[in-house]
Amino acid sequence: MTTVAQKPHIIVFANEKGGTGKSTTAVHVAIALQxxxxxxxxxxxxxxxxxxxxxxxxxxxxxRRTGKDLFIPRHATHDGESLEFFTDTFDALCEGADFMVIDTPGRDDRFARIAAQRADTLVTPMNDSFVDFDLIGQVDPDTYKVTRPSFYAELIWDARKARAKADGSTIDWVVLRNRVQHIEARNMRRVSEALDQLAKRVGFRIIPGLGERVIYRELFPKGLTMLDAREFGEMGLSHVAARQELREMMAALALPERTGDATMPLFA
Incomplete structure (x- = not known):
């Protein structure tokens, strides 16, 4: 009897605007899954x-420097030019994987569009502002009611149609609200209401993401995540809150259970 290898669940982080915390979120999801x-x-x-x-x-x-074992996914960087390189690298990384995490540029990119069509879960991080919202929808300047989807929402709509035509699968589009501020309550409420309107119209889920915290920028030079923070330093209240955000984000992503026995407690 021949066993057919299970296709990995493809998670694509995509947003044609930079500065939304896309790569930081992608890294944390990858390490959390591992x-x-x-x-x-x-x-x-x-x-x-x-x-x-x-x-x-x-x-x-x-x-290498500390001698501590860290979870490090198999990874590669595309050359930005070759379709053959993209296909070969994608296929090689998918082999034997339960999940494939893809980070895309913060600009219009041919290969980001190809990746979006292959996604099982497509995550679009955005900051809590109408500047970021404009990527996916336009609002009336006086009432803040959604007037129409923007070009990126239409692009994802096309990707979903192409995927359904190709293999009958659906793409779970998730808009992830990163760096939500707790000050400008009126603006936050307006953005939230606009997102709810557009979600019903276009068909995406809205989930909480990671907050605006200095700790994320401090972790990058060492390649660490909030899952490693306790082992490498004291846990302040900000760190505890950040780990809770990560826990809630992972639960809200609702990714399939394609894991064996956990190597370590996810939030020990």
């Missing part, structure tokens, strides 16, 4: 900034 016992691969499509790839390089250096 800590849960999953076999994880990752691919960075932004060959210019290469934030995801550099994050994992920094992580490997910290592992």
């Amino acid at each position: 800590a849960r016992g999953a076999r994880v691969s990752a691919m960075d499509l932004d060959h210019r900034q290469r934030t995801l790839g550099r994050y994992f390089d920094n992580r490997a250096e910290t592992e």
